[in-house]
Amino acid sequence: MRIIIGSIGFILLLMGCTEKQSTDPLTHWSREKQREVALKIVRYSDKLAPRASHSTKFNEEFDLYYKRVAEDYVFMWIKPETDGGYYFLFSRPAKSITPMFEGIAGLLKLSDTDSLVVYNEIFRTWKMPDKDLRERGKMLFDRMAARRDLSIFYPKASGDKYIEFPDGRFSFDIELRRWRDNILYDSTRIR
Numbered sequence: 001m002r003i004i005i006g007s008i009g010f011i012l013l014l015m016g017c018t019e020k021q022s023t024d025p026l027t028h029w030s031r032e033k034q035r036e037v038a039l040k041i042v043r044y045s046d047k048l049a050p051r052a053s054h055s056t057k058f059n060e061e062f063d064l065y066y067k068r069v070a071e072d073y074v075f076m077w078i079k080p081e082t083d084g085g086y087y088f089l090f091s092r093p094a095k096s097i098t099p100m101f102e103g104i105a106g107l108l109k110l111s112d113t114d115s116l117v118v119y120n121e122i123f124r125t126w127k128m129p130d131k132d133l134r135e136r137g138k139m140l141f142d143r144m145a146a147r148r149d150l151s152i153f154y155p156k157a158s159g160d161k162y163i164e165f166p167d168g169r170f171s172f173d174i175e176l177r178r179w180r181d182n183i184l185y186d187s188t189r190i191r
Contacts, residue, residue, distance in 0.1 A: 023141070025075040028086070037108070038073040038090070040116045042066045044177040045073075045104055046092075054178070076103070076137060079145045085109040085118060087145040089137055094127035102127050102164075103137045105144055106172075121172045121179070123150060124165045136162055 025034055043057045049065040056062070072092050079087040089105040103125040109118035122144055125137060140162060143150055153162035165179060166172065173180045 023077040023079050023145075025078045028078050028080060029075070034075050035070070036114070037110075038070040038075075039067065040110075040114075041108065041119055042070040042073065044119055045121065054176075076134070077141045079141075081107070083109070087141070089141040089144075091130070091133055091137070096127055099129070100127040101130050101133050103133050103140075105137075105141055118174075119177050120174050123153075123163045125162060126160045126164045 029037065043066055046066070046069050048054070048057055049062040052059070052062050052065075057066075073090045074092070075088060075090045077087075077089045081087065085107050086109070087105070087107055089103050091101045091103050094100040094102040104121060105123050105125075106121040107118065108116065108120070111117050123140065125133060125140070128136070140150065140153060150163060151157065155164065155167045169182055170179050171182055172178070
C-alpha cells in the first residue's frame with residue numbers, strides 16, 4: 001500500500017513540475033527562435049519607427065530600428081495550444097524615470113514556414129517594476145491561457161495595478177493587428 005501511495009505521490013509531483021516547466025519559453029523555443037519571433041511581432045507590438053506609417057513599417061529602411069527594439073523583448077511565459085498556436089507574455093522596458101517594465105500578452109500562430117498567421121494581443125499591463133510584473137503577469141498569463149475572464153483586472157475594476165488595455169475605449173483589432181480607439185473608430189464608421 002505504501003508503494004502505491006508513494007507512486008501516486010511521485011506521479012503527482014512530476015505532473016506539477018511538468019506544468020511549471022510547460023510555460024518556460026526555453027522548453028518550446030530556443031533563444032534564437034525567441035529572437036526570430038520577436039522580430040516578427042515587433043512591428044505590431046511597438047510604436048512606429050520614426051517616419052514610418054502603418055503602410056510603410058515593413059519597408060527595409062526600418063529594419064534596423066525594429067531589430068534594436070526587438071532586442072529588449074523578453075518572453076516570460078509561453079504555452080502551446082493544440083492547434084499550433086502559442087499563448088505568450090513578454091516584457092519590455094517602459095519609458096519611465098525609474099526602471100519599469102510592461103507586459104504584452106496574447107496568442108500567436110506561425111505557419112510551417114514560420115510566417116506569422118495569427119497575432120492577437122489580449123492585454124497589455126501597466127508599467128511596473130520587474131518583480132511586480134513577474135508576480136502579476138504570471139497570474140494574468142495563467143488566467144489568459146486557461147481562457148478565464150480577465151475583465152476584473154481591467155482599469156475600471158482594478159485601477160492601474162494590472163491591465164492597462166483593453167480598457168473599454170481601446171481594443172485590439174486582430175485583422176489590422178493593432179490597438180484601436182473605439183470612440184474614433186465608431187465615429188468614422190457612422191459618417
